[in-house]
Structure formats: structure tokens, C-alpha cells
Amino acid sequence: MAIADVPTSFGSSFFIKIFLPGFVASILYSSAVMPLIAGSFWVSSTIENKLILCTILAIAIGMVITFLDLYIYQSFEGIRFWPKQVRQWKYGRIQRHFEKIDGELKTVEDQIGTIEKNTEEPEKTTEELIELNREASKLWAEVRKFPYSPDKGFYSKRYPYEATVFGNVLAEYEGYSEEQYGMHMMVFWQHLWFILPRELKEDLDLRGAKADFIVYLSFIFLSYALIGGVGFYFQRNTWVNTSTMCIPLGAIICFFISIVLCFFFYYVSILIHKSYGRYIKAVFDLYRVDLAQKLKIEITDNSIPDDAERKNWRKYRKYLLDYEKPDTN
Numbered sequence: 001m002a003i004a005d006v007p008t009s010f011g012s013s014f015f016i017k018i019f020l021p022g023f024v025a026s027i028l029y030s031s032a033v034m035p036l037i038a039g040s041f042w043v044s045s046t047i048e049n050k051l052i053l054c055t056i057l058a059i060a061i062g063m064v065i066t067f068l069d070l071y072i073y074q075s076f077e078g079i080r081f082w083p084k085q086v087r088q089w090k091y092g093r094i095q096r097h098f099e100k101i102d103g104e105l106k107t108v109e110d111q112i113g114t115i116e117k118n119t120e121e122p123e124k125t126t127e128e129l130i131e132l133n134r135e136a137s138k139l140w141a142e143v144r145k146f147p148y149s150p151d152k153g154f155y156s157k158r159y160p161y162e163a164t165v166f167g168n169v170l171a172e173y174e175g176y177s178e179e180q181y182g183m184h185m186m187v188f189w190q191h192l193w194f195i196l197p198r199e200l201k202e203d204l205d206l207r208g209a210k211a212d213f214i215v216y217l218s219f220i221f222l223s224y225a226l227i228g229g230v231g232f233y234f235q236r237n238t239w240v241n242t243s244t245m246c247i248p249l250g251a252i253i254c255f256f257i258s259i260v261l262c263f264f265f266y267y268v269s270i271l272i273h274k275s276y277g278r279y280i281k282a283v284f285d286l287y288r289v290d291l292a293q294k295l296k297i298e299i300t301d302n303s304i305p306d307d308a309e310r311k312n313w314r315k316y317r318k319y320l321l322d323y324e325k326p327d328t329n
Helices: 012-037 040-044 047-067 069-077 084-116 122-143 165-174 176-181 185-195 198-233 249-295 307-322
Strands: none
Touching: 012 047, 012 198, 047 069, 047 198, 069 165, 069 198, 084 122, 165 176, 165 249, 176 185, 176 249, 176 307, 185 249, 185 307, 198 249
16 A cells, blocks of 8 residues: 555645645546536536636545545555455466566576676677676566565565555565565554654655555546546437437547556556655665664664564564563563
């Protein structure tokens, strides 16, 4: 799910995360629904009056979308609202996709290793290595969308946890702090947030708002495929008469364009969240020592953690979650 909270001030984050998606939704929904429920009033209203109404609706709809954030994210991750059979089918596809690129990565890396040993034709070897390294970089970028899971035995030491690529991208960076340091993200993120410099918090808040905005756009167009499709279906002026039948052309166009835009913003959100995840990882890398000092948790002041550090963070997590005091002996 999203890490950024609901904005508490009327700044850039509020505009991007709440007002902007709400405004887009209000315009889209109004075009499909208002002619049906307001009739002549909506048709005769000036553009200025329509914009004022859409602006008022924008804040209300934006707040509703933000409060539905958890459900939107979990539906996109494949965790909630998916029929069991559909989720199993989709996870099977993701699993096969991962196994394919993991196998291709191993093959390419093996070829690179073989060619690097070949010194008979250095010019040819260099050309082949450049091309193979380029291909390996692309494949590594793909497998790094999936969570770290060395126990599964795959070459990349990754494996899909969720039924969608979006869900795996989130699981990958949400699990980073636990894998690296023993710090469960959902337990320690708020503690870490309070010690971050103000400028960094504002930057992360803005980046999180942008990531949320793209996800919300995908959700808005998904919902508009239904709302707009039904709305335009009942608007008789959007129908087209042919020589043989009457076609609800407005509803059909609205539905298909909305679905296309939904998937477009969904795939864009994958790229944005992959980038956003790097910043979240960096926060744990750079500020975990400061947090340990604040919480009086004993860790080695090194960039590379040891097993003792991971054990101490996990002990403190039990204390925070279950009131289970760490053994000081």
C-alpha cells in the first residue's frame, strides 16, 4: 500500500494527491451523470458554474479516493477483491513470466562468462560483451521488480509474492528494510519519519503524492469505464442510428478509452513506484543508525549490518507490537 499519509496542509502534496485526482474525477463523472440527474439545469449552466461545481466536488471526491487508498492499492496488488480462481490464474502467469526472464538472465550471464574467457578475437569479444551486458541490464531491471527471496533457488535470488507486477514492485521495496536490517517497514517507518530533516520529508511527501496520483488516475478511469459507460448509455443523444440498428456509440467509446487509459496509468505507476521505492530504501540506509541512537538500540555503526543488529531490531519490533520487553541478559 502507499506509504505517504493524507496531506495535512494545503500545499503541493494536497494539490497532487487530493485535489487533482478529485478534479479529474469530478469532470469525468459529471459529464456522464449530471445530464441525467440535473437535466436542463446542467445543460443551461455556464462553463464557469460547471467549473465551480466541479471544484467543490473535486475536494470531496479527492478525499474519498484518498480514504480508499488502502483498498485501491490492495486491489491493484492482487490482494483484495479478486476471485480466488482469477488470482490463482494471474499468479500463475506472473510466476511463469518471472521464471522465463530469470532463465534468460542466467543464460545471458553464462554467455558473458564464457566470452570473457575468450581472448582469441578481442574485437569480436568486445562487441558481443557490449550487446550481452546491455541485454543483462534489461533483464536485471525486470527481475528486480520482484522481492528478494534467495531460498527459492532461482538465479536472480528473486521470486514473485503477489499476482500482479505492481504488487511485486511494492513488496520488493517494502520488504527491503526487513531483509537488510531486520527492520519491518510498517513498524519502524513512522519512527524513522519523525527524525528525518524537514526538507527530506517534504521531498518524500511530494514523491509519494505523485506516485499516488498516477495510481488514483488508473482507478478513476477504471471506475469511469462503468460510470461513464452506463451514463452515456442512458443519454439518448450519444446514440448513433445506422441503416439497421441504433448503437450506443458514446457508451462504447467511453468504455474502451477508459480501459485503455486505466492500463496505461497502471503501467506508468509501476515505473514510478519502482523509482519511489529506491528513495524509501535510501532513507533506511542513511538514517537507521540515527534511529537506533534515538531508540537506544545497540547496533554496529557500519553501512553493512551484522546478524546481531538484525536480531536487535526484531526484538524491539516485538516490544513495539506485543509489549514484549527484550531480554537484556
